[in-house]
C-alpha cells in the first residue's frame with residue numbers, strides 16, 4: 001500500500017544530513033560542555049557554533065540572545081512564567097491570543113489562576129487576531145504580549161510586524177511562538193520587531209527534545225530550572241549537545257532550501273485545497289492566503305474528523321484532526337471554537353500538513369481516497385441521512 005505521511009506539523013523525520021552531523025556527539029565527542037577537559041571544550045565549541053548559526057539565521061544581534069531549551073513547550077513556559085516570576089503580580093500583565101498552542105494557553109490560564117493579570121485576545125473567522133481588542137488590552141497596561149506566528153492547527157499567519165509595532169508604541173514586550181513557521185517562512189527578528197521567539201528542531205527535520213528561545217538583550221526573565229547556571233543562568237542542566245548540533249544543522253539546511261520548498265509546498269497545498277473543496281459540504285479552516293505553505297485544514301459536515309483520520313490511515317495516508325496534542329482529548333479544538341465554529345463543526349476537521357517528502361502524486365492519491373472516505377462515513381452518519389431526507 002502507498003504510504004503518504006502528511007502530518008509534518010506534528011513532527012518531521014530527521015534529515016539524514018542532520019543525523020550525520022549529530023552522530024559524533026553521541027559516542028566520540030560526548031563530553032560535558034561545562035568541563036574544561038578536551039572533550040568538554042569540543043562540546044562547548046559545538047554548542048557555541050550552533051548558537052551562532054541559529055542566531056544569525058534569525059538575524060539576532062548576538063548569539064547570546066539565544067538560549068537552548070528542551071522544547072518549544074519549555075521555551076513558551078519560560079517566557080510567560082519567567083516574566084511573571086521576575087516582575088511579580090503588581091508589574092505583570094500578560095495578553096495572549098485565544099488560538100495559542102496549549103503550552104502558552106495553559107501556562108497563561110495557570111498564571112491567571114495564581115492571581116496574575118492575563119487577557120485572552122479573540123480572533124476573527126480566519127484566526128487573525130483582533131487588533132482593536134489587543135490595542136485596548138495594551139493601553140490598559142498589558143506589558144507582555146504573546147501571539148503565535150503560524151498557527152499549528154489552521155495555519156493562519158498573524159500580522160507579526162503590526163502587532164510588534166503596537167506593542168512597542170506602548171512599551172510592551174512582544175513574544176511569538178514560531179515553532180511552526182521558523183524555517184518555513186522568512187523571519188527576521190530585528191526587522192519584524194520580535195522581542196522573544198520560541199522555536200524547536202523537530203518541526204524542521206531536526207531531532208525531538210530540543211528547542212530554543214530568542215530573548216532580545218535587556219529583557220529579564222527568571223529561570224524555571226535552578227541548578228548549575230547553564231545557558232546564561234536561564235536553563236540549568238547539562239546541554240543536549242547532539243540535539244543542539246542537529247538543530248543547528250537543520251537550520252543551516254533551511255538557508256538554501258526554505259524558499260524553493262515553500263514555493264513547491266504552496267503549489268501542492270493549493271492543489272489539495274482546490275481538489276478537496278470539490279467534495280460537497282467541505283470547507284477550508286483558516287485564512288485562504290495568509291497561511292503556512294504546508295498547512296491545509298478542512299471540515300466536512302456531518303462526520304467526525306477523527307473518523308476521517310482513521311479512514312485515511314487505513315488507506316496509508318497519515319494525517320491528523322486538529323493538533324496532535326489536542327487530539328488526545330475528547331474536547332473540540334479550542335482553535336476551531338475560537339474562529340467561531342460550533343462544537344459539531346469543530347469535530348469534523350482534518351489537518352493535512354505537507355513536508356519535503358510529499359510529491360504531486362501524493363496529492364493525487366489523497367484526492368482520490370479522501371472523497372471515498374468522506375462518502376463512506378456520511379453513508380453511516382445519521383446526521384447526513386437526516387439532512388439529505390430534508391432536501
Ligand SMILES: Cc1ncc(COP(=O)(O)O)c(C=O)c1O
Pocket residue numbers: 009010070071072073074101103148150151152177178179180200209210211325
Ligand atoms: C505552535 C507550537 N508551539 C509549541 C509546540 C510544542 O513543541 P514541543 O513539542 O517542542 O514542545 C508545538 C508543537 O506541537 C507547536 O506547534
